[in-house]
Amino acid sequence: MRIRSFSALMTSTLALLFVFNSCVKDNCTRHYTYWEPVYRTKDQVRANIKNNSPREIERPGKIYIRGNYIFLNEIDRGIHIIDNTNKSAPKNIAFIDIPGNLDMAVKGNILYADIYTDLVAIDITTPQQIVVKKFTENIFPERFYSNGFSPNPTMLIADWVRKETTIKVDCGGSGGIFGGIKTADVFLSYSSGANSPLSITAGASPFGAGGSMARFTIVNNYLYAASESALNVVSIVNGADPTFSNKVQLGAGIETLYPFNNRLFIGSNTGMFIYDINNPTNPVKLGTFTHAKSCDPVIADNNNAFITLRSGTSCNVTTEQLDVLDITNLTSPVLLRTYPMTNPHGLAKDGNTLIICDGRDGLKFYNAADVKNLSLQKQITGLDTYDVIAFNGWALVVAKDGLYQYDYSSIANVNLISKMNVKN
Secondary structure, eight states, X not given: OXXXXXXXXXXXXXXXXXXXXXXXXHTXXXXXXXXXXXXXXXXXXXXXXXXXXXXXXXSEEEEEEETTEXXXXXXXXXXXXXXXXXXXXXXXXXXXXXXXXXXXXXXXXXXXXEETTEEEEEXXXXXXXXXXXXXXXXXXXXXXXXXXXXXXXXXXXXXEEEEEEXXXXXXXXXXXXXXXXXXXXXXXXXXXXXXOSSOOOTXXXXXXXXXXXXXXXEETTEEEEEOSSEEEEEEOSSTTSOEEEEEEEOOSOEEEXXXXXXXEEEEETTEEEEEEOSSTTSOEEEEEXXXXXXXXXXXEOSSEEEEEEBOOTTTOOOOOEEEEEEOSSTTSOEEEEEEEOSSOOOEEEETTEEEEEOGGGOEEEEEOSSGGGOEEEEEEOSSOEEEEEEETTEEEEEETTEEEEEEOSSGGGOEEXXXXXXXX
């Protein structure tokens, strides 16, 4: 009798626990951060490509210089126009709204920029009063988004609005709807709490990265633009009327372009390619240098190529180094030496001075007179660096917290000229 009573009691208790667990399971709370796209028609977006009021710098990307003006990419949103006549007090004078913009290049009075899949040519003769000259359509592939987001194919994303919500969900469930919002309609970036019903990348955002540094470059009358797997050749013989000429397949993982002596040095996340462009519309591969998978900007001079290899969100590796190659034989580059780094990004060379943006380790100045024995002469810490343009003792540096300018005419006494802050 006691055994039967105990058994009945256990059965009832287990049933209650099951019901209790089911109730808890059905009422879990989750906090989500997500990005909601702001859509505009293609005509609306194009009509707004003009000199709009200056806006604060939030996500600085690529940089370009023309005379006394700096053109600074705001990732996925457009281009800041900065009057740098007085380097100690640069002025943010205008913003060009170009949704989806990641790259740019300038020749003469024409600025070329990507606008998602299209190319736009803009007359910047008077930077305070730009004029759109032409759109060349479908040069670049569609933007890819993770986390289940699928953009409206009939519209363009003009901006993103960050939002947050807290909802109750089925803890054991999975699916593409939260709080009545389809995950295909928004970019879901973060979910707090364990056992989230959705697979989310914490801290992610929908803003493009576009590879490492420059993916646009101009050589004589041709614009070369790298996509993730191809080299697009665009004739700019008539600068205001760019015309698509050719697409050269390169393989996946293309990141950067660097021109030197009618050659293109192309960085990918698996190596460096050297292409001859003496026939500008038909680049021909000369040589290849292969390395472990890594994010990979490259620059070159007459004898050497310099490649920074780093880990990154798209690279998924832990390589952090500088490779120096002998390229006197362009068909067979040879590794001369590898130097350990912290998280190297963009780099520049001015005479025997090699400047490296070493991520959170700041800005580094090396004596490169002997490339087999680089010597660190100066390091500026306290900034997380991304890209650099340098010549004649002046460096323009993009960092996570701002746009810096330095005078390095004396390496022993590198001076900060100015800094434009990024919005917190």
